[in-house]
Amino acid sequence: MDASTDTVRRQIIALLPRLRRFALTLTGQPSDADDLVQDTVERALRHLHQWEQGTRLDSWMFRIAQNLFIDQLRAKKRSSAVIANSFDGAERVGFDGAARAESRIAFADTIAALGSLPSDQRSAVALVLIDGMSYRDAAQALEIPIGTLTSRLARAREALATRVLGRKAES
Amino acid sequence: MSPTREELCAYIDGELEPAQMASIAALVESSTELKQYVYNQERLLENLHAAFATMMNEPVPDQLIRTATDTPVSFRAMVRDWRTQRSALRSSSVFRFAVPAAALVVGLFVGVGIERPASSYIGPSPTSGQIVAQAALASALNEQLASQPAQSGTRIGMTFRNKSGDICRTFEVGGDASTTDGLACRRGGEWQIGALVNGPRQAASTYELAGSSTPAAIRDAVSSEMNGLPFDATAERKAHDGGWK
Numbered sequence: 001m002d003a004s005t006d007t008v009r010r011q012i013i014a015l016l017p018r019l020r021r022f023a024l025t026l027t028g029q030p031s032d033a034d035d036l037v038q039d040t041v042e043r044a045l046r047h048l049h050q051w052e053q054g055t056r057l058d059s060w061m062f063r064i065a066q067n068l069f070i071d072q073l074r075a076k077k078r079s080s081a082v083i084a085n086s087f088d089g090a091e092r093v094g095f096d097g098a099a100r101a102e103s104r105i106a107f108a109d110t111i112a113a114l115g116s117l118p119s120d121q122r123s124a125v126a127l128v129l130i131d132g133m134s135y136r137d138a139a140q141a142l143e144i145p146i147g148t149l150t151s152r153l154a155r156a157r158e159a160l161a162t163r164v165l166g167r168k169a170e171s
Numbered sequence: 172m173s174p175t176r177e178e179l180c181a182y183i184d185g186e187l188e189p190a191q192m193a194s195i196a197a198l199v200e201s202s203t204e205l206k207q208y209v210y211n212q213e214r215l216l217e218n219l220h221a222a223f224a225t226m227m228n229e230p231v232p233d234q235l236i237r238t239a240t241d242t243p244v245s246f247r248a249m250v251r252d253w254r255t256q257r258s259a260l261r262s263s264s265v266f267r268f269a270v271p272a273a274a275l276v277v278g279l280f281v282g283v284g285i286e287r288p289a290s291s292y293i294g295p296s297p298t299s300g301q302i303v304a305q306a307a308l309a310s311a312l313n314e315q316l317a318s319q320p321a322q323s324g325t326r327i328g329m330t331f332r333n334k335s336g337d338i339c340r341t342f343e344v345g346g347d348a349s350t351t352d353g354l355a356c357r358r359g360g361e362w363q364i365g366a367l368v369n370g371p372r373q374a375a376s377t378y379e380l381a382g383s384s385t386p387a388a389i390r391d392a393v394s395s396e397m398n399g400l401p402f403d404a405t406a407e408r409k410a411h412d413g414g415w416k
Binding site for chain 1: 243
């Protein structure tokens, strides 16, 4: 079934919370995440003809966000150390909704743990573990083989479990 | 036999075939170490979801919604939309004979990587099924004379009568890198778009419209459609006052 532009706009608006969450997983900073989402939405609409009707709009937009993020990384020549600093900053900034102290700490801990992962593993975690996509859909969105995705997920899971659960055990 | 960590992850994520799921489940059940691994991974998932739960429930910034609502779509997507609507019109018995068999002038849509201006100024007509000028572009074609400066980013170029007797006008929207040039002809109370070009300008040669260099495709469209000479200022004013009939 063909989707009119108005329908696509409504679908994009419905996708915004998931896009923000994905972008935050990538960038580690709420303000950077919203900038990335904004760029993603603009890019998607201005290149809407490139979206193949009948395929998943969410996968296509996650792919755009991922590619824009990689472009930004390359452009700014960010080092992994700089990215890690960016993630540490999430503890101070946080989303408005994360006002309660407990929620804010859990949020910051998780964001910091995600920031310790290589960006390719973060993308896999964001789509499968956080967004709940199937391996097949996530692999398509990230344009990687399923084997690569499962390998990244396995490595990321172990690193995250050590960091997130280990920190809780210590506290 | 121990499962690989990838198999364990796929088991936790429910990505294995039923037989494999049962096989891994049996292995996990028989191993304290594997049980602990699965338990930790399930706790990790709970942590990840809980961490983002607040954010998922908070309102999305207005700016993002405006971007989704207001960003113009690509011209090719708009044409795809229009074709879909036209197809729906044609399949309807009411409109089957209402859609013109051919475009009013040359059905040129060139440089289809079009970006900003075009999509907000043109769109499909609900009555004729043709792509027509809308909003500021329609106002400019109705009201603006070639001698007047650009208004709302739209400049009018040449006015002439085509071989069907309709009045046509060239126009330019934008003025910077994303400038769109086009040709519209008046039919059925609408300005139907016959040619549209977006992209880097080409050097002027045959025609020089309103002091700007007009893309070759528009010049060609004008050449093939024009009947007689372009209107001078007096004829243009008279056509304006007469409602472009």
